[in-house]
Amino acid sequence: MQLQVTNSPFNKEQTEYLNLLLPTLTETQRIWLSGYLAVSQNANASFQAEAELNATLEPVESKQPLNHVSVRDVTILYGTETGTAQMLAEDLGEKIKEREIEVNVSSLDDFKPKDLKKVQDLLIITATHGDGDPPENAISFYEFLHSRKAPKLNDVRFSVLSLGDQSYEFFCQTGKDFDKRLEELGAERLYARIDCDVDFDEPAAEWVEGILQKLDESKTLDLNEGTRPLNVGIPEEKSVYSRTNPFQAEVLENINLNGAGSNKETRHLELSLEGSNFEYEPGDSLGIYPQNDPELVEEIISELKWNPEESVLINKQGERRSVREAFLTHFEVSRLTKPLLVKAGELFHNDELTTFLNESSDDEIKTYIDGRDLLDLVREYPPKDVVPEAFIGILRKMPVRLYSITSSYKANPDEVKLLIGSVKYPGFRQEFAGVCSGQCSERVEPGDTLSVYIHRNPNFKFPFDPNTPVIMVGPGTGVAPFRSYLEELEELGIKGKTWLFFGEQHFSSDFLYQVEWQRWLKDGVLTKMDVAFSRDTSEKVYVQHRMREAREELYQWLQAGAHLYICGDEKNMAKDVHQTLVDILVDQGNMSQEAAESYLSEMRKQKRYQRDVY
Template identity: 65%
Template sequence: MQLQVNNSPFSQEQAELLNRLLPTITEAQQIWLSGYLAAPKQETVDPALQNTPGTEVSSQNDGQTATREVTVLFGSETGNGQMLAEGLSEKLVAQGLKVATSAMDDFKPKGLKKVEDLLIVTATHGEGDPPDNALSFNEFLNSRKAPKLDGLRFSVLSLGDQSYEFFCQTGKDLDKRLEELGGERLYPRVDCDLDFDEPAAEWMEGVLESLRETQKTGSADEETPLTELLEAGAGIKQSAYSRTNPFKAEILDNWKLNGRGSNKETRHLELSLEGSNLEFEPGDSLGVFPENNPELVEQIIDVMNWNPEEIVPASKKGDSKTLRDALHYHFEITILTKPLLKQAALLFENEALIELLEPERDDELKAYLDGRDVLDLIQDYPPQEVSASEFVQILRKIPARLYSISSSFKANPDEVHLTIGTVRYEAHGRDRTGVFSGQCAERTEPGEMLPIYIHRNPNFKFPADQQAPVIMIGPGTGVAPFRSFLEEREELGAEGKTWLFFGEQHFASDFLYQVEWQNWLKEGVLSKLDVAFSRDTAEKVYVQHRMLEKSREFYQWLEKGASVYVCGDEQSMANDVHNTLTTIIEQEGAMTKEEAEVYLTEMRHQKRYQRDVY
């Protein structure tokens, strides 16, 4: 039985969450939940509803009331920040604290003066920028309107990637600004690289300990491990497999989508989910743990004259592997970062490397890091008598690669499909490939197994209302989530209007999934399709040009409530599309540029403008 908004006190979003959650819970969970909700003098919200912006959650134990309220705000691009923030909120509630949790941009900034304890979890996007759902909050905090925050206690958990120059910059900036406004650190900021589980858990425990020292919190319930909190998703049946325990999926098929004469190599990969109990929704991603190229591994071992069968530490937990296996499966060897070079300088005792890290040579260092790997490092700056065990301890764990899922779970419940562009380039005298895209193109055959997990992306979710119009902009492999979405709409028989903008180089060789789009057009699953093939005309034409050509109709769709989804390259395409959206709204809506930006900001707040860019 489906819960309807018109016969309940719940909002549309809350009803949708409940309708996804309730069929999945066990009888024991139902009994526990009924008792939890029936507890006297206790204002509670089901944890499944914590995604609702501005949700307040409180828990009281033994009649004790927390004297201060904790506000948890998150800025999240791919969903990690949100999952961590929600996991933290559950821990805080278990301690008997009153908690309010929301995305930064869903929080009313004028209420900041009233906040007592503020905990922020934020990612950094692009070149040191805030995530999309944290832009307005950051702008307010750095404006003259920002209030004095004397009496505020705060702590920041920052997520990032050390291979980027502005590592964890958003978290660093927020931490500094809150202090400038008069806030007092409840616990020091922690900056996390891609392998964030351990430092995030340490930060949470540090925050909880600081709160315990200053607040009366009653007896804590038994805490849920962080990894379980991270994998919990409202309405999603839980699987035993996760990022920390990936499922070994069999490769069912792997073929090249491009035709003859193409300059590109785009692979379509199909994996079996049979026996995994994994589920996903359109907009979610698949995490894949890749393997390094065995040729690169052997070259590193040969240059260093190491024994490939030597047993070396493979993790901080004490796991050990042969050197060959550790470099092949466990450690990042294809990217150089500044922190890695600093550690290498201490270990290698190479004077030239030490000099490269001098502050006045920072531009030279940035240039060196670009496009080089561990083999380049040991050849350019040979270490002095370094053992394999010492060396691997300065390497970071190889991170999973995330790919937008290009199939529908409802249409293909035992499979998951990926659309992967193979990265090939020449740099510093050597031919190179992307880690997993190269593995997929050159060393992956049907019947082999890949370690995978489902990565929820709550910031790229399609409308629950099947009648709502949707505009999708996805050049190249950015079209993947839209294939998932339309495949699901076909399965469900949805009738809402849909409009796809797709772009690639050549019509004849690069029109990815051409037959499927054309069939969906005939069936009415896809209402409109506009394409741009940049190399088929004398003057290059991209998706943003097609948008401008249809600007009047595009704006009419917006005015009728259409949601806009953008997926693909951030550095050029996503910015060009954003600027084009602003231009269309400005011209067709007779607005100033500032008014058009406000229009887009409001769409983002309404979840009608979402991006999955990389």
């Protein structure tokens, strides 16, 4: 029911805000809010009665009030690559502040290890990167904690929230390592570690609720302090859309930027954000909830001989959808993972699958998983007497896809632009496309909508000081955030020293945004640009080769305080570029390898060396 002035005690402005807020609340949030309001009302009545009683009594001197608050300070540290862990840490910090508990929120890199002995309650929220490695802004703390310099932590209580992806072998490894090491150092576990897959909302909320409950249990209310007045005012207009309530953005343009003869397909998408109240900055990403290939979904349903319109439960909040919609938009069906295979072995009652799982090595299971999807699984090991809702219950939620925004909000209000490379994978039956890139390249047309939200990336932020030189390295679609940055510089009228290294396969067919770079070079928004087209010469030339050629000037820029940004492929490009930087520092700065690494590490701590790699 919509609130109105005529059916509630609220004025028009209040009803408008409440009508925006209430539909976004989960069932858990509604229950908590109703309890909070009830407790607040009772507490206010109690404090008022106590105040009236105290007014009739003679004042008594005391060094500390009765029922003194004995609350431990809380330290929240986060390790993140994309900003998700930071978002969760800051949200938890606000919830703890509301309980009038002292809390400090910091990245693991910014926290001074020597202060670890002073910590009372330590909460760590961390992602895992690559092959079980800590995120870049957690490396220093991770190394300290696992060194012989780490102190005993007998007076510390702790808990860890791990973020990861079950499709990787070392799932949530960094969080597991922190959890184990803190226990080894004598710290007491405040609340059990929770490991989150890409669909982290529900397990993360469970962990937060558990932490808050433990903190509430250890807090003694100080009735003598009274209540603090609520700061009631007109809230600033914010978007009601978010990761858990995505906005349906209309597709305005969907253009293939590659020319004839290219081996690639790179889509430039323009989406309308009108009505979303979204804002973003250069370096931020757009999250897209993709849809599975409808043909694959229909084949799976047909193979299982299910009614596609049968209603099934899709989450703990009690939402229900048809089998077809659940497969199409809510769950991953295009790839298999070992946890899914194990759950299928328990559910399918298929003797062949059970035997395969019991008798196969990890390597054999990995080989089976590689290139197979859900259709392959149910064809090869058909489930027996499994109802749709039970089957849906073992599937992984559809992972969101993050794409670096390639436009400036200030230059394009109510619009967002993306650069998406179409990805193809060898499959067991046939070659198949990436879920989101395939949807965008094959099935999305102007007028269609995509489910989106803005994903902040606080670890990839640009300076807007004309006196700060900026070096950008972005081959292929990695150039997206740099286009956003330069477009914003142009909009703001800022002209400083900017240098872009761009690489692709062919000059004639793959020079993404060529006209814009040339215009910005002419107008002075972009100072320098070096390009590498790997397939146009007998020997392949990449961005790191261009960096080596310009090593003398590049070193001078670094010495002058330049900020350095790298965006793109992690496994090859980012590692090669990093090693090139080390080599340049050794060659031009007369440094040892160790000193060069230390130089880059210090740049990273100063936020002068930032990477957005995937």
